[in-house]
Amino acid sequence: MPIVELHVLEGYGPEDKRRLGEALTDAVRFVVPAPPEAITVMIHEMPTEDYYRGRTQRSGAPALPDPKELVHSYLAAMEARDLPAATAMLGEGFVMQFPGAAPMTELQELIDWAAPRYRFVTKTYEGFDAMQSEGAPALVYCRGTLAGEWPHGTAFEGIRFIDRFEVNGGKITRQDVWNDIAEVKGKA
Template sequence: MPIVEAHILEGYASEEKSRLTAALTDAVRFVVPAPDEAITVMLHEYPKEAYARGGVHRAPAPALPKPDRLVLDYLAAMEARELERAEAMLGDSFVMAFPGTAPMTALAQLVDWSKSRYRFVKKSYEAVEAFNSGGAAIVYARGTLSGEWLDGAAFEGIRFIDRFEVVGGKIVRQDVWNDIAEVRAQ
């Protein structure tokens, strides 16, 4: 039965501590073949006054946003064409790759590129999955696309997968795979 103990400073909300214990449980399961109920995670909280680094008392760092929630908020802003809101969720080195085009670094590029493909597109999600890898949160969103072609004809049920990298609470990469070109060619 694995037991994990973590020491944190006071100041994190209950929801943030729950996220931390769930993430530590997931980390153990990645290596040890133990069911959830066999993994114990204990958080030890210390008052800010009991901690100093370099002789200076420090406050805890703010918790990062949930990466899957950040991605869903970004995708909702994009669907609503609230580009300023979406851009606020992007890191300085943001890059996105869509099928059939070179990588883009600005949302306006994506909007211009999509004008020759369809009038609008909406996403229905089957799953959104997040995990940590090499200092980045990786988020996969998958499901189907629906919308309207340039001629006004409706489409639906087109598969997609979006992969995001989130670093420091900002989206730095988006990779998109979908079957829109194959369906449009029919």
């Protein structure tokens, strides 16, 4: 039964601690073949007045937003065509790549590119997966199916998709999209 002890400065809320506990449990499971209920995570808080680094009393950094929740909120804003809300979630140097398209850096480019391809698209999510590697952005994959309407008004559904996002500093900096829309449209 693995036991992980973590010391954090006080000030992190219950949601931040829940996310830490889940992330540490998942990290242990990458190496140790243990079910989640066999892994114990203990989080100890340290008062900030007891923390020094470089002879200076310091405070902890605020928790980053959950990258899965950030991506889900972004996708919801895009589906609602709330471009200002979606744009607010994007970081400097944002780029997105869709099948058969040149890289795009502005959300309006995507809207314009998609206009002759379909009237609208909605997503049904099967899951979101997030991971972090040393020195790299957080990665979020979401997967599921697309439904919508072709330009001539015929409905479609059940088209597989996977989106990959890079999240740096709580902002989305890259989106890569893979889906079967061209294959299904070719048969429509």
